Amino acid sequence: MHTSHSTPLRIALIGAGIMGRQHVGTMKRVPDVELVAVVDPFTRSLADEEGVAAFTDARTMLSVVKPDAALIVNPNDLHVPTALDCIAAGVPALLEKPVATSLDDARRLIAALRDSPTPILVGHHRRHNPVIARAKEVIDSGALGRPSLATALWQTKKPDAYYDMTWRREAGAGVILINLVHETDLLRHLYGEVVEVQAFTSNALRGFAVEDTATINFRFESGALASIVGSDAVASPWGWEKNLNEVPKFAKEYDQPCLLLSGTEGALSIPQLKLWRYDERADWEAPLSQQQIGYQADDPQVLQLRHFVRVARGEVAPLISVADAARTIAVVDAIHQAARERRAVTPTYP
Ligand SMILES: NC(=O)c1ccc[n+]([C@@H]2O[C@H](COP(=O)([O-])OP(=O)(O)OC[C@H]3O[C@@H](n4cnc5c(N)ncnc54)[C@H](O)[C@@H]3O)[C@@H](O)[C@H]2O)c1
Known part of the structure; x- marks a missing residue:
């Protein structure tokens, strides 16, 4: 059941490309959320359209805006470093898939989460369908x-x-x-x-x-x-x-x-x-x-964002955790290795 909070969750968007725009559209269909900033080093048009602060760098935005939560929707190889910045700032994040570009890349995030209470939900939205x-x-x-x-x-x-x-x-x-x-x-x-x-x-x-x-x-x-x-x-x-x-x-x-x-x-x-x-x-x-x-x-993006609001408020654990999504990346690593080496490969899990 939906519980109404007096103050909306102040969300920053990091990465204002095709999918970032889709997330902003989804935000308009979910109660209790407010877009407060957009980070993108190459465009400020979405920030201007939405009338919110524009930043070129996630770390600066995190320290200046201090959002309640972040949506990380930048290119794949930036997912882990950006999520590490959010964890360091104590800002819960919805991190788009893939969680990382390799298992080694994902391991840095798994290690950081071991000592942190900041929750990260990975955007495998189809599981919400x-x-x-x-x-x-x-x-x-x-x-x-x-x-x-x-x-x-x-x-x-x-x-x-x-x-x-x-x-x-x-x-x-x-x-x-x-x-x-x-x-x-x-x-x-x-x-x-x-x-x-x-x-x-x-x-x-x-x-x-x-x-x-x-x-x-x-x-x-x-x-x-x-x-x-x-x-x-x-x-x-x-x-x-x-x-x-x-x-x-x-x-x-x-x-x-x-x-x-x-x-x-x-x-x-x-x-x-x-x-x-x-x-x-x-x-x-x-x-x-x-x-x-x-x-x-029902719209899985709406369901995912509603779930994320609860994750960010500490009410529920992420449906798709970094550890879980990292196992998918372990399989992806095995796929790449199997293709490269032309042989069957057993995935190495974290
Ligand atoms: N869940 C889904 O079904 C789904 C669908 C599409 C894309 N995605 C994921 O979303 C992410 C973005 O994909 P896209 O298609 O929107 O790509 P895109 O290239 O259209 O958008 C990425 C944006 O990130 C910006 N960017 C680059 N460096 C940045 C930085 N350091 N900080 C902040 N922003 C930065 C780029 O300028 C660009 O505007 C990818 O990881 C992709 O895998 C998920």
């Missing part, structure tokens, strides 16, 4: 029998102009750390820990230093197997943004799934939440019946 919460309930109810396979599809064509921002072409970016980190996190959330990874990556379509396309195989502790087949440079109707309505600007293909789960007793398509099970006979010649699983759709 009611579709995922419901899918997890279906799996945990046993309706799939023994969860055995998962196929995640994330295939799209980003415009060339998206890569005018140099950080998106360089180490620390790439389709795996920018996009497939979401699929990796969801697979961990739904199927448990990953014990082995294989991967092919390719940069043939865009020709950047980082990959644009990847096929990734996972083995889970449970014995289940999964794959992610992804690219930011192909035409396809399969991908989270197109298959459900989180961000309206993307054209929709609502009848297409982007995550397919199957087990010994049933199968589930996401985001449609269609559950397929045999009626009488579990036999490849027999028909499967289809059941529509109901759920209450």
Whole structure:
């Protein structure tokens, strides 16, 4: 239940790019929050539009404004140093994914949090989506029998102009750390820990230093197997943004799934939440019946920010902690290593 506080949470935004703007839009739909400052060394237009103080440096802003909380939405390789600044200032932060660009990078944050009460929530927003919460309930109810396979599809064509921002072409970016980190996190959330990874990556379509396309195989502790087949440079109707309505600007293909789960007793398509099970006979010649699983759709960014307000006020622990998100990065490190060394890799966890 929502509790109203007399003073709104004073939030500073660090990084005023595409996603920073989206967070400011989300703030307008959440009660008890107030934007008090924007940090970006390259633009002050968002600060001016919102009529708040503009800063070029996060540390200066933290000491001058002393916000109650911060949203860290700058390029990936700045996530850890910026979060360390927030922790040093005692300012709770919502830190965009990926939590870090490598496990070594994440370890610095894990170490700093060991001696600090300042909470950090990592922005794996899809875990706040009611579709995922419901899918997890279906799996945990046993309706799939023994969860055995998962196929995640994330295939799209980003415009060339998206890569005018140099950080998106360089180490620390790439389709795996920018996009497939979401699929990796969801697979961990739904199927448990990953014990082995294989991967092919390719940069043939865009020709950047980082990959644009990847096929990734996972083995889970449970014995289940999964794959992610992804690219930011192909035409396809399969991908989270197109298959459900989180961000309206993307054209929709609502009848297409982007995550397919199957087990010994049933199968589930996401985001449609269609559950397929045999009626009488579990036999490849027999028909499967289809059941529509109901759920209450809601905006995961709004749900995430509402949760963050409670995290920042010390009312609840972060749903996605740095330690948890660092395990996803450990898997990402294993993916990169498997592709580089052309062999199966066991992730090293923090
Ligand atoms: N959760 C999601 O679904 C989602 C979606 C998109 C992006 N993101 C994440 O959000 C972050 C930003 O992505 P984007 O697409 O908005 O990138 P972007 O390049 O559009 O925006 C980044 C902004 O950070 C600014 N910046 C650079 N150095 C800075 C510094 N030292 N301090 C403060 N700001 C600085 C840049 O000037 C730019 O305006 C990335 O980490 C990305 O992975 C998450």
